[in-house]
Amino acid sequence: LVITVLSLGLGLGLRREKHQIKPVFLSRCEKFSGNNCQKIWDAFQQAYVNQDPCKVPVEAYDPLIAAAPFKSECNRMLFWSKTKDVVHDFTEKKDCFITLEDTLLGSVLDGLTWCGKEGSSDTFTTGCPGWTDCENNPVRSFWNRASAAFAEAACGAVTVMLNGSIATPFHPASIFASIEVKKLNATRAKNLNVVLVTDEHIVANCTNPSLKDLKKELDKGIKYNCEEVPQSQIEACASNPMAPCGTCW
Numbered sequence: 001l002v003i004t005v006l007s008l009g010l011g012l013g014l015r016r017e018k019h020q021i022k023p024v025f026l027s028r029c030e031k032f033s034g035n036n037c038q039k040i041w042d043a044f045q046q047a048y049v050n051q052d053p054c055k056v057p058v059e060a061y062d063p064l065i066a067a068a069p070f071k072s073e074c075n076r077m078l079f080w081s082k083t084k085d086v087v088h089d090f091t092e093k094k095d096c097f098i099t100l101e102d103t104l105l106g107s108v109l110d111g112l113t114w115c116g117k118e119g120s121s122d123t124f125t126t127g128c129p130g131w132t133d134c135e136n137n138p139v140r141s142f143w144n145r146a147s148a149a150f151a152e153a154a155c156g157a158v159t160v161m162l163n164g165s166i167a168t169p170f171h172p173a174s175i176f177a178s179i180e181v182k183k184l185n186a187t188r189a190k191n192l193n194v195v196l197v198t199d200e201h202i203v204a205n206c207t208n209p210s211l212k213d214l215k216k217e218l219d220k221g222i223k224y225n226c227e228e229v230p231q232s233q234i235e236a237c238a239s240n241p242m243a244p245c246g247t248c249w
């Protein structure tokens, strides 16, 4: 009996695991019209299937990015770091900005975990390396590659929401600092507007040393601006359908 229950449980577990991510990927993908989602799935899978899950380089996702490229939305692109919840509350309610999660690839893979295994053609969703377990894991390499491509497409005035409730709003280890800022190109991006989101406990303001570093790292020619904005003001503006985009801060 013990063996039967064990093998039944194992069998169910494995079967569930095998069939989890593809239907989620395809149904999320189908919400964007005019794409061949099966082709995009194939390009996704080839990046990590049958690979050691700690040896998936960022370039493995080049064919995926090519299959579903980001289009430039001048003056509307929004980056973030440690402000995901307030950012997506705002973008869900108001059609002012585009984040990576509003694009096909970003929305399809947001919140998912996946990896392959050497000698297997399956996609696994459990037992995968965590973000810091090894650098070249399939999830981390994807976000690094997608973030680079998204930032390369940025043009006009670019906005970033950073967190004023932490000591280092522009943290060197973040994707925003280590990848996106470096990909902003002055021939396309003209301004970087930092919205420093604050709550009752302001830990960092616009004079924060990490923001001086951000200003220094920008490609020459990109104009820098920083504004401290209470989170309550952003939430109130998001909830007011009459408020035009330019009036939230």
Ligand code: N1C
Pocket (backbone or CB within 6 Å): 078, 079, 080, 081, 082, 083, 084, 099, 100, 101, 106, 110, 111, 131, 143, 147, 150, 173, 174, 175, 176, 177, 180
């Ligand atoms: O490391 P971060 O923030 O600075 O990354 C955020 C930055 C944004 O501007 C996005 O364009 O990089 C992009 N990005 C995502 O869109 C994204 N969606 C989900 C980066 N990471 C993303 N995730 C997950 O959030 C990812 O698995 C990683 O672990 C976090 C990074 O969030 P962060 O540290 O707040």
